[in-house]
Amino acid sequence: MKYFEYNLGSIFQSLDMSYSNGLTDANDTNLTVFQRYFFAQAKEKLNVDAVYFLRDAEGIPKIPMIYFSAMDSYNSERIAELHRMAWNMGEAPLLFIVLPDELLVYNNYTPPAPRKEDGSYNNDAGMFARIKKVSDLEEQRQQLLQFHRSQIETGEFWKQNQTRFNIDTRVDVTLMANLRAIRKLLLKSIEKRDVEKQIDDQLRCEIVHGLLGRSILIKYLEERTDSTGKTVFPNDFFGKFLHGAKKYTDVLADKQSTYTLFAELEERFNGDMFPLIENEKDVITQSDLTELQQFLLGTSELASQQMVIWPLYSFNAIPIQLISSIYELFFHLAETDPDKEKGTYYTPYHLVSMLMDEVLPWDGPYTPQRILDPACGSGIFLVEAYRRLVAKWIFTNQPESIGPNDLINIMKACIFGVDSNKEAIRIASFSLSLAMCDFLEPRTIWDSLQFPRLLHYNLFHNDFFDRDCEFEQRDYDIVIGNPPWESRLSPAAKKYIKNDKLKVSDEQIAQAFTWRAGDICPKGVICFLLPSKGFLFNRSVKAQQFRTAFFEKYDVSVIINFSAFRWVLFEHAAGPAVGVIYRVSNLDKSDTIFYCTPKPLYTIEDKRRFLIEPTNICRIPRELIYDDLIWRIAMWGGPRDMDLVHTLQASGTPLRKLLDENDMVYAEGYKKGNKKKTCDAFLGMPMLNAKTFSPGKHFPDALPKMTERKFECTVDTKRQIFQSPHLIIKQSHKGSRFLADVLSFDAVFNHSFLGVHGDERLLKYFCSIISSKVFVYYQIMTNRKWLVERDESEVGDIIDTPFPMPTTAAVDEAVNLFDRVIVGNGDLSIIDQFAYRQYKLLPYEISLIDDAIDYVYDYYSKKGNSSALSQPDNALLQKYSVSLQEVMQNTLGNHYSFSCCIYHGDAPLIIAVLDLSPTSNPKFSLNRNSEEMDVLLHKLDRQLLEDRSGSVFVKRNVRVYNKDSIYIVKPNQSRYWNFSAACRDADEIYADVIRAWRGENE
8 A cells, every 4th residue: 555655646746736736535634525525436436546636716626637546567457447437437537547667647538448359458448648657756757747737727738638638429428429319219219100199299208208217227226336346236136027137138128027127116216216107118119128228238220330339338437417417418309300409408517516606515514405496407406406415414424424314304305496397307306316326325225215205395397487386385595597598488477577567578588587586585595597698788678677677686796607608518509698696685785796707718628617717707896787888898808998988989979870860771681581572673683692792892793683582571661771872781790800891883682781871971981980990899898799699790789889970071081091991902900090090099999909809809709729829929928018017107106117027938827027126117028948937836836825825827817926026927828918918917916006005004
């Protein structure tokens, strides 16, 4: 054992991993509740020796990253089995196997390979690196440099190894794909036999889901083993139902035996775990069970050869929350058309976990709390709440083991769910019962556990808006969930909204849930995942009325805007999401709302965690929450952007008003849609195409002619928009610009364009402003949907944009610029300078506009390939330094002067050292010495660890104050070292100084 400890210890030392920064093993006595819970699970299921956790910015270990296992010799079978189990457990993406003379690193996103024909294992599957160990610690440290804690914590490791980790081969993705395939086959088989259509779609789904859900549960019980190798079921259990049967798949060979097994398990375990669906036994045939058997054995030809990996799954290791997600998948998949079942339909666990952290964190003593999910679906939020409550109970009571009675008592006392879908309630019961099993020894499950009946006692089949229901008879401490996002109120919801005279926009039932939750939980905390469009960004009158009423009634503490993660979280999302945490208001509302807008890094880590950086966090003063623009501006900008937007509004007039005052006609173009309307008026007219639209290059003879006669909308009352002269505005962006042109000939266009008919000179003035960076900037900071929900703007956002009043001189200049730049294909920066003069912008405001386009827009459009994520060059760093010193000088006055030295190399972080300087002239120097920088980084890291304020590598964006100097540490990415970043850093340093001064003088 001492040898193992020494062997592991040298690796930990080389990786700079210790108890103080996220490492956990059996000797660690200072574990958090989550660490204790997770390490116990990993020890039981994988028999690993240590786990390294990534910490959050507060220094709390949150995310498993590396499993460590030491072995005294190379054993191919044992190594392959360990990787198989680590892949099944998922969670940590890396497995380190420490041998006497080498270190094996495995990728836990890569599935294990099936046994070879001779029965041996293929240990190459998942092999990430094979490193020979050396006695010299410094040499070993160099060999392990890519796995060093700093590389893991800063995310640099994932950035460098992006292509080596394939999300599609991770256990959760492959398992879901496999289950989709067998589900689709069974549904189609039943439908094919049902010639007379006696089984409706819903019942067919319930039967298939029941059979698959039951099978997953039995596989879980069958594969759960303790340290002695005992499983849940007694010896020769399956032989009772079919002679010679050793396992569940053997019993599936006979239909009668299979359903006898189901009946016994239902009776044995009580509860809601194994109930048969109505007519199930009559509907399911032996051929269905045979197909299921081949699927579980991996011998099915279903969906090509992907099923051969099924025997590699281990339900003993697969996390219980993943099994809950499987049930959620069943619930959300299309009922009537299995061919359309693609994409992610389940709530990602890290999203559930992040929301739960806000209302039921892992740490803290156990106290009974009633938790309700009012739209519980498969129960994924309830399962996570139950896991945390049980872990807290174990941490608080310190028993040798927790027994069935305690688990049942916690479940019955604390966990409650409501759903209008009967199948959802049954699936939630499945999930919760499985979660209970995960805390028990296998044989205890068989000998002592009788699952509680949750239906009608803890889980209720009701509309949440029904009155006088059983679930209303309790007081709840926490209400949490993901209510439906449809724009359709149920009859009960309509009645509730009408009777209570509540505000809801667009019949958003999720908004109705927010009101009803306040009635159900008047003294507790509420946390909902809602559509961000309706909650934050919609500016219709009803949406504004809803927001005003909501903020007046409730004390909102936290808003987490997940909009930037829309396509990362849900492949087929109906819209972007926002997490809202609130309480029924008391007399003392909090002064500010914590507003968080996490942004993806476009690495594989986005699929399993949210990296919250200081630039993603702000506190919105309560007096600003009624400003409809604040949520959008704070998402992509900062306080100075808020000021600039107000400046633009004050110096201009909404385009809508200017168009109306000048008697101009404006509207979107025609819409083909359902083609129910006949219109011959457009035949033969030149036709603009959104894909080929290029300002200044449109000629009537070169454009295709309209041949369509059938439309949905033909703009009957505003046909002038198709007549010259007309301004054509493309509503989507291209190359960081919005495109517009003024045509002197008639032409038609579809609803991808906004057309304006009127005075040609004024149209060219408007076209020049629209073609400028100022227009793009205003859309970035204020547009309701662009950069949030879709890639194009709406008419309302375009015509609400403030335009400087068109003076005669300005119009003359614009006409000249239009001919020279837009028609003449000139330099668009000339147009930009024109717009800057019209808006009377100052140099620093122009720099803010440049940064928004060069970094925010570029990040949104190019994602992981954005220059915003690239390393800054020397010129950018010098501009940052000069800007930082100038803003600091302007803020603090001439009593101070500064010098700035920036340490910059290939490391994932850059350090700017701001020194108080006796000289009157600011200084800038650049240091590219990697060794000096490395020493300085680790010095700052140790200082933060000693102060228990996290780690410089985890925080990634931190300021450390010494007597005469300030250390600014931020990622080695251009977006953190531009002009806007310098302004933000200077503003925050000033705020820190003022806070410190007040603390010393009050």
